[in-house]
Amino acid sequence: MLNSLYMEEHVKEALKEDIGFGDITTENLADDKDYLKGFLNTRSDGILCGSNVFETVYKTLSKDIKIKFYYKDGDRIKKGDKVADIEGPAKYLLMGERVALNYIQRMSGIATETRKYQDAIGDYPAKIVDTRKTTPNFRMFEKYSVKTGGGALHRFNLSDCAMIKDNHIRLAGSITAAVEKLRKNLSHAHKIEVECDTLEQVKEALATGVEIIMLDNMSIEEMKKACLIIDHKAIVEASGNVNLETVNAIAAAGVDIISSSAIVAKAPTLDLALDI
Numbered sequence: 224m225l226n227s228l229y230m231e232e233h234v235k236e237a238l239k240e241d242i243g244f245g246d247i248t249t250e251n252l253a254d255d256k257d258y259l260k261g262f263l264n265t266r267s268d269g270i271l272c273g274s275n276v277f278e279t280v281y282k283t284l285s286k287d288i289k290i291k292f293y294y295k296d297g298d299r300i301k302k303g304d305k306v307a308d309i310e311g312p313a314k315y316l317l318m319g320e321r322v323a324l325n326y327i328q329r330m331s332g333i334a335t336e337t338r339k340y341q342d343a344i345g346d347y348p349a350k351i352v353d354t355r356k357t358t359p360n361f362r363m364f365e366k367y368s369v370k371t372g373g374g375a376l377h378r379f380n381l382s383d384c385a386m387i388k389d390n391h392i393r394l395a396g397s398i399t400a401a402v403e404k405l406r407k408n409l410s411h412a413h414k415i416e417v418e419c420d421t422l423e424q425v426k427e428a429l430a431t432g433v434e435i436i437m438l439d440n441m442s443i444e445e446m447k448k449a450c451l452i453i454d455h456k457a458i459v460e461a462s463g464n465v466n467l468e469t470v471n472a473i474a475a476a477g478v479d480i481i482s483s484s485a486i487v488a489k490a491p492t493l494d495l496a497l498d499i
Contacts, residue, residue, distance in 0.1 A: 224367075225275060225276070225363065225364070225367050226363065229363060230275070230276060230279055230363075230364075231279060231283070233360075233363075233364075234276065234279050234280050234283055234322070234326075235283060237280075237322050237325075237326075238280065238283060238284070238319070238322055241321060241322050242318060246314075246317070246318045249313075249314055249317045249318050250314065253312075253313040253314040253317065255312070255314070257312065257313035257314065258310070258311070258312060258313060259310065259311070259312075259313040259316045259317075259499055260308070260309070260310040260499070261308075261309045261310065261316060261497050261498060261499040262305050262306075262307070262308060262309070262497070262498050263277075263305070263306040263307040263308075263309060263327075263495060263496070263497055264303070264304065264305055264306060264495070264496050264497075264498055265300045265301070265302060265303070265304050265306055265493065265494065265495050265496075266302055266303075266494040266495070266496060267302050267493060267494040268299070268300065268301050268302055268335075269299070269300060269331055269332070269334070269335035269493040270297065270298070270299060270300070270331060270334040270335045270337075270338050270371065270372050270493075271294045271295070271296055271297070271298050271299075271300050271306065271327075271331055271334070272296050272297070272327070272330040272331045272333065272334035272367070272368045272371040272372065273296070273326050273327035273329070273330030273331060273364070273368070274292050274294075274295065274296055274307070274327065275296070276323075276326040276327065276330065276364065277290070277307075277323045277324075277326060277327045278290050278292075280319045280322050280323040280326065281309070281311070281315065281316075281319050281323060283319075284315040284318060284319045285311055285312055285315040287311050287312055287315075288309065288310070288311030288312070288315060288316065289308075289309070289310050289311060290307055290308070290309045291307060291308045291309075292306065292307040293305060293306060293307060293308075294306055294307075296334075296371050297334070297371050297372075297373075306495065309497070316499070320497050323497070324495060324496075324497060326364070327493075327495055328492040328493050328494070328495050329361075329364075329368075329492050330364055330365075330367070330368040330371075331368075331492075331493035331495065332368075332490045332491050332492040332493045333365055333368035333369060333372065333486065333487055333490045334368045334369070334371045334372035335372065335490070335493055336372070336485070336486050336487075336489070336490035336491070337351060337353075337368070337369050337371075337372025337373060337374040337486045337490075338372040338373050339467060340374070340465075340467065340470055340481075340483065340485075340486055341372070341373040341374055342373075343467050343470045343471050344470055344471060344474045344481070345471055345474070347471070347474035347475060348474075348479070349473070349474035349478055349479060349480065349481050350374065350375040350479070350480055350481070351373075351374045351375070351470065351481050351482075351483060351486060352369075352374055352375045352376060352377045352460075352480050352481065352482045352483075353365070353366060353369045353374065353376060353377055353482070353483075353484070353486060353487055354377055354462075354482050354483070354484045354487075355377070355378070355380070355381075356484035356487065356488050357487055357488075358487075362379070362380075365487050366379065368487075369486060369487065372486070374486060375480070377480075377482055383413075384413060384414050384415075384416055384435075385405050385409055385413055385414070385415045385416065386415075386416045386417075386418065386437075387401045387402065387405070387415065387416065387417045387418060387433075388418045389418060389420065389439075392418075397427070398417055398419075398424060398427045398428050398431065399427060399430070399431055401417075402415060402417070402428075402431040402432075402433060403431075414433075414434040414435060415433045415434055415435070416433065416434065416435035416436070416437055416460070417431075417433050417435070417436055417437065418437045418439045418462075419436055419437060419438060419439060419449075420439050420440065420441075422445060422448055422449060422452065425438070425449045425452055425453065426452060428457075429452065429453055429456060429457060433457060434457055434458060435457060435458045435459075435460060436449075436453060436457045436458070436459055436460070437460040437461070437462055437482075438459065438460065438461045438462070438478065439462050439463050440462070440463035440464060441461070441463070443472050443473065443475075443476050446461055446473065446476035446477070446478060447476045447477060450476060450477035450478060451477075458479050458480065459477070459478045459479050459480070460478065460479065460480040460481070460482055461473050461476070461478040461480070461481050461482070462481075462482045462483070465481055465482070465483040465485065466483075466485060470483075
């Protein structure tokens, strides 16, 4: 679930950004007694995500706005479906429209794209996961969307897990040196992951006893060989060149995790509309 305190603060900032010193159009056209009814409709197929954020936008503006959703987050929705009813003071219904739609369209788009990737993996046990290539200050919503779409989550931030990448290896001198130095300073609760470009690096990382080995931009054949070398002694993550056409073959190679920035960074917004 989304952290309600963080969500409410984020929504307030979004409304402040959009409304500014006042909605000069709506506030000069709508009287306090004006009341409107509307419908949240979908113009394309997808996975619904962000209904609670949509509600929070409107509840922040007015407690008198009533919303009834016919689907919950994670449900499949089809073009033409009525997703929700909404009614309340006209001023606030119109004032919150863009911000509410921005959240739910973006989040539903990510959930939809994630579901496509997880479905493409098929019956293999591998899970599609996100990366840290997210929109600044929107990561919580994007990760929630990935989870809603059926994916799993990578580390939330730099303090979650020690990940040794190519530049860290250059800094330390070798994978072994980097792991040894980290182990002297890490909490027992932290895992170590090593990014490997070659099978020789895989062997070196495995010998250090790290918990996760990432196969970075390897061919399918190299991934298969790496999985045989690792032999379930570490979690195997594949990254690089991941798309809807390759993800099934990557899963078939025997990896546990497939990480891709595409499920967030390249996800189109889902076409939802508020019709009055």
